[in-house]
Amino acid sequence: MAKPDWEAIESAYRAGLLSLREIAAQHSISEGAIRKRARRDEWTRDLAAKIKSRAEDLVRKQEVRRQVRTEGNLSERVLIEATAETIARVRMEHRGDITRARRLANMLFDELEVETSSVADFEKLGELMQSPDDKGQDKLNEIYHKVISLPSRVKSVKELIESLKNLVGLERQAYNIDDGKEPVSSYGESHGTDLTTDQAAELYRKMMG
Numbered sequence: 001m002a003k004p005d006w007e008a009i010e011s012a013y014r015a016g017l018l019s020l021r022e023i024a025a026q027h028s029i030s031e032g033a034i035r036k037r038a039r040r041d042e043w044t045r046d047l048a049a050k051i052k053s054r055a056e057d058l059v060r061k062q063e064v065r066r067q068v069r070t071e072g073n074l075s076e077r078v079l080i081e082a083t084a085e086t087i088a089r090v091r092m093e094h095r096g097d098i099t100r101a102r103r104l105a106n107m108l109f110d111e112l113e114v115e116t117s118s119v120a121d122f123e124k125l126g127e128l129m130q131s132p133d134d135k136g137q138d139k140l141n142e143i144y145h146k147v148i149s150l151p152s153r154v155k156s157v158k159e160l161i162e163s164l165k166n167l168v169g170l171e172r173q174a175y176n177i178d179d180g181k182e183p184v185s186s187y188g189e190s191h192g193t194d195l196t197t198d199q200a201a202e203l204y205r206k207m208m209g
Contacts, residue, residue: 004027004028004029004033005027006037008027009023009027009029009034009037010037010041010043012026013034013038013043013045014043014044014045014046015045015046016045016046016047017053020034020035091174094170094174095171095174095175098167098170098171098174099171101163101167102164102167102171105160105163105164105167116153119148122148123145123148129141129144
């Protein structure tokens with residue numbers, strides 16, 4: 001049986017890259033024999049290379065983890081930004097729609113005000129438009145007088161006030177200024193419930209002076 005190459009074994013032991021089991025297997029010798037020879041000759045294992053290799057391995061693993069975390073954070077930021085932009089766009093569109101709806105409601109109020117301030121003129125126009133049939137009926141003129149009548153105007157005011165009340169509530173939500181109070185109309189009246197016809201008529205008289 002060939003003698004162990006103790007010089008080669010010592011070099012491998014001191015290098016510290018291979019384990020005792022690996023050195024023993026390469027040289028067909030037991031681990032115990034290597035330990036005994038190392039103690040006798042005071043061999044020291046240089047683990048610097050092995051430590052360096054292990055450190056580099058840990059660095060690579062940490063870098064991989066950092067990249068995964070960075071990509072995850074980036075994906076989260078992109079998702080948040082895209083979602084926020086979508087919500088902002090929708091809210092801006094809602095604000096534009098609400099503004100247009102309020103403008104239209106106010107225009108209808110203006111038309112109603114003109115009609116109310118010129119009731120006499122509209123009544124004269126109705127007289128000029130009279131065209132009774134053979135039976136003395138003038139259905140078109142009857143409809144016209146019904147449209148310009150006080151109950152019809154009061155009904156229009158009531159509906160416009162309710163529309164404005166709802167629009168103001170939507171506007172407060174769109175601008176994120178809802179403080180939990182009842183919506184307030186453009187005319188300074190707070191309405192917690194639907195207006196009755198009498199309430200609408202009273203408010204209408206106040207508005208018209």
